[in-house]
Amino acid sequence: MKSLSLVLLLSGFALLASAQTKTIGQLVRLDPAFDALVDPAAKIEVLASDFEWSEGPVWVKEGAYLLFSDVPKNTVYRWKEGEGLSEFLKPSGFTGRAGYGNEPGSNGLTINRKGELVSAEHGDRRISAMPLSGGGKVTLAAHWEGKRFNSPNDVVQHSSGAYYFTDPPYGLPQKEKDPTREIQQFGVYRIAPGGQVTQLIADLKRPNGLAFSPDEKTLYVAQSDTEAYIMAYPVNGDGSVGKGRIFYDASPLMKQGLKGAPDGIKTDASGNVFSTGPGGVLVLSPQGKLLGRIDTGEATANCAFGPDGWLYLTADMHLCRVKTKTRGSSGL
Numbered sequence: 001m002k003s004l005s006l007v008l009l010l011s012g013f014a015l016l017a018s019a020q021t022k023t024i025g026q027l028v029r030l031d032p033a034f035d036a037l038v039d040p041a042a043k044i045e046v047l048a049s050d051f052e053w054s055e056g057p058v059w060v061k062e063g064a065y066l067l068f069s070d071v072p073k074n075t076v077y078r079w080k081e082g083e084g085l086s087e088f089l090k091p092s093g094f095t096g097r098a099g100y101g102n103e104p105g106s107n108g109l110t111i112n113r114k115g116e117l118v119s120a121e122h123g124d125r126r127i128s129a130m131p132l133s134g135g136g137k138v139t140l141a142a143h144w145e146g147k148r149f150n151s152p153n154d155v156v157q158h159s160s161g162a163y164y165f166t167d168p169p170y171g172l173p174q175k176e177k178d179p180t181r182e183i184q185q186f187g188v189y190r191i192a193p194g195g196q197v198t199q200l201i202a203d204l205k206r207p208n209g210l211a212f213s214p215d216e217k218t219l220y221v222a223q224s225d226t227e228a229y230i231m232a233y234p235v236n237g238d239g240s241v242g243k244g245r246i247f248y249d250a251s252p253l254m255k256q257g258l259k260g261a262p263d264g265i266k267t268d269a270s271g272n273v274f275s276t277g278p279g280g281v282l283v284l285s286p287q288g289k290l291l292g293r294i295d296t297g298e299a300t301a302n303c304a305f306g307p308d309g310w311l312y313l314t315a316d317m318h319l320c321r322v323k324t325k326t327r328g329s330s331g332l
Contacts, residue, residue, distance in 0.1 A: 006272040022046040025296040034292035035051040038324050047319045048085045054314035057304040068314055074105035094123020101173030108154030120152035122171025127152050141191045145286045147182035162192040162239055190239055200241050209264035214271055214329040222262035223246040228254050232264050247288045253278035264302025269327040294322055305332045
């Protein structure tokens with residue numbers, strides 16, 4: 001009798017926990033191949049809310065937790081299973097005394113090969129690196145040809161140790177009209193292992209998120225303007241890139257009125273591309289075919305793979321996750 005009572009009690013707790021798990025949005029299946037990547041019955045779970053604009057999620061293997069930015073709040077938050085949400089770093093992207101526009105904080109984040117947190121900082125207009133425990137930030141790059149960047153937006157590291165990052169105007173107080181702008185182009189840049197900065201791409205209106213294919217032979221760059229698409233560039237042996245091509249044109253989705261624009265990008269171990277865009281996260285084959293969407297119902301800024309197939313999403317005021325059947329190209 002006691003055993004039966006205990007079973008009923010535990011079952012009640014399980015049902016209560018399940019009822020308290022908030023879910024949003026829907027999965028939109030456009031091709032049968034989508035089912036091999038995301039279970040059609042999977043739910044988009046809300047892990048935390050009430051952010052101003054959540055961005056830049058990255059999974060930290062050592063410690064098993066997620067870090068992500070709230071750009072307007074100039075803060076990096078930490079989320080861990082069983083512990084929930086906590087403040088990790090503030091200020092995250094602007095250390096000045098006066099105010100600095102409405103998006104001063106860090107945006108894209110990555111963990112480098114040394115295990116440090118690397119940030120694309122809007123307000124301080126730089127790419128920085130910081131140990132996760134002990135020690136302060138160092139500047140990896142803040143200038144190109146003696147001129148300050150506009151507002152570095154997203155950053156990834158190549159296996160060579162080089163960093164690649166985008167530099168649109170979104171973090172400037174007056175955006176593209178800001179009088180403090182020093183670089184005309186909204187470029188894509190490379191920081192060589194020795195620190196030399198090279199402008200790789202200069203003809204995109206609003207370069208945003210970026211990611212490498214698993215073999216690092218292709219660099220994907222999101223263009224988040226009214227001309228909304230994802231570019232693919234061949235990566236040369238010296239780290240430069242060749243002539244780009246449109247990998248996926250998201251403009252028709254924008255014209256349908258779906259929320260969001262091409263922004264953060266991740267690739268899985270098989271070369272599929274998970275890019276935020278109009279209608280949530282666009283799941284694309286390595287050939288650029290849209291297989292389906294993970295539609296949060298909100299403008300979704302970025303995504304990152306965690307362990308066990310979890311894909312973490314920063315969707316406007318929410319931090320979410322959805323279980324997938326795949327793994328990130330980094331091995332997660």
